[in-house]
Amino acid sequence: MKSTDTFLEQALALLGERGLTRDPDLTAPWTTDWRGRFEGNCLALASPADTAQLGALMKLCEEAAINVVPQGGNSGMSGGATPSACGEQLLVSLRRMNEISEIDVEAQRVTCGAGVVLQDLHAAAEAADLRFPLTLGGKGSATVGGLIATNAGGTQVLRHGPMRSLVLGLEVVLADGQIYSALTPLRKDNRGFDLKQLFIGAEGTTGIVTAATLRLVPAVRERIVIWAGLHSLGAARQLLLHCEATLENAVEGFEVLPASCLEHVLDYLPDARAPIAGHHRWHALIEVVADTTFTGEVRERCEDTLASALAKGLIEDATLSANEGQAEAFWRLRESISPAERARGPAVQHDISVPVEAMPRFIETASPLLEREFPGTSALAFGHLGDGNVHFHVIAPPGVTPAAWYGGAAKTISARVHDLVTQWGGSISAEHGIGQLKRDELARLADPVALHLLRTVKAALDPQGRLNPGKLV
Numbered sequence: 015m016k017s018t019d020t021f022l023e024q025a026l027a028l029l030g031e032r033g034l035t036r037d038p039d040l041t042a043p044w045t046t047d048w049r050g051r052f053e054g055n056c057l058a059l060a061s062p063a064d065t066a067q068l069g070a071l072m073k074l075c076e077e078a079a080i081n082v083v084p085q086g087g088n089s090g091m092s093g094g095a096t097p098s099a100c101g102e103q104l105l106v107s108l109r110r111m112n113e114i115s116e117i118d119v120e121a122q123r124v125t126c127g128a129g130v131v132l133q134d135l136h137a138a139a140e141a142a143d144l145r146f147p148l149t150l151g152g153k154g155s156a157t158v159g160g161l162i163a164t165n166a167g168g169t170q171v172l173r174h175g176p177m178r179s180l181v182l183g184l185e186v187v188l189a190d191g192q193i194y195s196a197l198t199p200l201r202k203d204n205r206g207f208d209l210k211q212l213f214i215g216a217e218g219t220t221g222i223v224t225a226a227t228l229r230l231v232p233a234v235r236e237r238i239v240i241w242a243g244l245h246s247l248g249a250a251r252q253l254l255l256h257c258e259a260t261l262e263n264a265v266e267g268f269e270v271l272p273a274s275c276l277e278h279v280l281d282y283l284p285d286a287r288a289p290i291a292g293h294h295r296w297h298a299l300i301e302v303v304a305d306t307t308f309t310g311e312v313r314e315r316c317e318d319t320l321a322s323a324l325a326k327g328l329i330e331d332a333t334l335s336a337n338e339g340q341a342e343a344f345w346r347l348r349e350s351i352s353p354a355e356r357a358r359g360p361a362v363q364h365d366i367s368v369p370v371e372a373m374p375r376f377i378e379t380a381s382p383l384l385e386r387e388f389p390g391t392s393a394l395a396f397g398h399l400g401d402g403n404v405h406f407h408v409i410a411p412p413g414v415t416p417a418a419w420y421g422g423a424a425k426t427i428s429a430r431v432h433d434l435v436t437q438w439g440g441s442i443s444a445e446h447g448i449g450q451l452k453r454d455e456l457a458r459l460a461d462p463v464a465l466h467l468l469r470t471v472k473a474a475l476d477p478q479g480r481l482n483p484g485k486l487v
């Protein structure tokens with residue numbers, strides 16, 4: 015076997031000075047995860063310029079038995095892109111592969127490198143009068159490759175699905191350096207398994223995505239954001255069904271938050287104000303867009319929908335955004351929930367899903383149960399009710415320090431939340447992936463047959479375990 019020194023020499027010759035560094039000042043920002051929970055170390059940071067270079071690099075890694083951690087924007091929430099602390103893993107950044115090579119306006123699709131940043135993809139699609147219908151808070155950092163590897167969700171899943179449903183074709187470098195190239199989408203193709211699915215949501219454990227062909231949709235012509243006050247989560251679920259019946263697929267997002275979340279956000283953002291007056295136990299934020307349908311009539315349709323929802327007793331009060339500025343202001347309240355919670359002290363966060371129809375009952379059962387079992391904590395759930403996915407946060411009792419919390423009760427509470435979610439037929443990771451954060455919990459709670467299948471696929475594609483060891487399975 016080749017020595018590590020020989021590997022480094024050959025990798026430098028292959029990638030050049032721009033493509034390989036061991037300078038701690040340059041590697042340090044990329045060896046800690048976005049939340050600052052995992053700190054790693056790396057042998058070197060490789061930034062191949064193209065797919066062929068990465069293929070050749072992976073062959074060198076195979077010869078020298080070097081393990082590899084793929085990385086995009088490092089905005090992931092589960093420590094999936096953070097190398098271990100051993101300092102022997104090669105961090106492979108895809109950020110240089112950021113070319114948007116083709117937008118086919120007629121076919122409504124784009125082909126681009128894995129390193130394209132989400133907000134750049136948005137801008138490119140917009141310039142072609144189209145839209146890439148997936149967005150999330152980390153859009154200034156998250157890359158196409160990372161979004162694919164984590165099967166990211168966001169706020170438009172209700173209508174357009176997660177990343178999985180937007181990927182039409184993929185190019186992937188395999189563990190041994192072979193290149194799987196299937197960028198050209200076929201509407202019908204029955205030659206066995208849908209191979210691209212082996213890499214979507216696989217968190218870089220089965221191959222390294224280098225390019226993708228993605229679905230685009232017509233640009234938004236008009237949008238309305240509704241803010242509604244509700245008496246219960248059950249009413250929120252009924253309101254969603256009502257909106258889908260009256261507004262059809264113009265409903266793009268349906269988010270919920272409890273009164274306490276809104277109060278915390280208003281404390282955190284002194285210049286913000288509540289969209290509607292009075293106390294409401296729950297709030298819903300609903301995004302309605304007109305693209306090919308409803309143009310010119312979306313406001314009227316929303317007003318009719320709210321009038322009938324009020325008549326049915328589904329809502330207590332509601333308002334519609336009067337303009338883009340107000341629509342953004344409503345979303346700002348939603349997007350400020352996490353920083354507002356963080357500012358109040360330590361919490362333990364869970365990104366969970368249960369069957370959509372069971373979500374209201376789950377939250378109303380789980381929240382008081384946890385508060386009883388862990389006195390002094392407060393549980394709150396907010397997020398994508400329309401997808402059966404909420405962020406379930408348990409906030410530490412007042413005065414508890416982060417060190418005491420994370421080193422003590424937080425882990426027990428997480429295990430309890432995951433147990434409950436599993437009992438309800440749900441998932442311990444709805445959109446953020448498993449990474450290193452939830453790997454042990456997946457092993458503890460997953461159906462043994464499902465776990466066996468995950469491990470079998472991983473072993474078939476990466477028999478030496480070179481790709482992102484210690485993550486997912």
Ligand SMILES: Cc1cc2nc3c(=O)[nH]c(=O)nc-3n(C[C@H](O)[C@H](O)[C@H](O)COP(=O)(O)OP(=O)(O)OC[C@H]3O[C@@H](n4cnc5c(N)ncnc54)[C@H](O)[C@@H]3O)c2cc1C
Pocket residue numbers: 048083084085086087088089090091093094095108128149150151152153155156157158159160161162163164165166167168169217218219221222223224445446449482485
């Ligand atoms: C403020 C904020 C809000 C967010 N909101 C959401 C949200 O609403 N919904 C949501 O789903 N996520 C959300 N995220 C999480 C994050 O943006 C996504 O997980 C994103 O998909 C990660 O992309 P990345 O390029 O940063 O990947 P990284 O963090 O670099 O990597 C994530 C995982 O993908 C692997 N990977 C990266 N690139 C490749 C590649 N080319 N080939 C193979 N494997 C690869 C890594 O090894 C790692 O396992 C949010 C993040 C932030 C910071």
